[in-house]
Amino acid sequence: MAMKQFFSEIKGLKVKELPAYVKPMLSIDAAKKVVQRSLDNYHAKYIQTSSIDPLFHVCFGGMIFSYLVALPEERRHLEHQQHAKEHGGH
Structure with missing residues (x-):
């Protein structure tokens, strides 16, 4: 708009x-x-x-924030898993 x-x-x-x-x-x-x-x-x-919507906004905002904070660590973990799978490591 x-x-x-x-x-x-x-x-x-x-x-x-x-x-x-x-x-x-x-x-x-x-x-x-x-x-x-x-x-x-x-x-x-x-x-x-x-x-009650502000309570929902805080809850969903907290979930999104925690996901975004944890995202780099998850990406590193997935890259490590992929690298280990390609090279036969653990």
């Missing part, structure tokens, strides 16, 4: 005008405003309504 809106906004711009239009969107202040707006929306949608 946001990308569609962005493309519709820049559709009428010339190529020379595009950097001046995009530059304010990439500033630190703009990023802080986007994060703050997202947190406000999340709070209004889930926290104020006493929804």
Whole structure:
């Protein structure tokens, strides 16, 4: 949705005008405003309504985080297994 809106906004711009239009969107202040707006929306949608969804978000986020942390070790283990299989080792 946001990308569609962005493309519709820049559709009428010339190529020379595009950097001046995009530059304010990439500033630190703009990023802080986007994060703050997202947190406000999340709070209004889930926290104020006493929804159980934030608990699910934390659980699934923790599972994904732990998977990503363990992924390099798993890849090394699988590569070692493949190497051992190819060379007849244990």
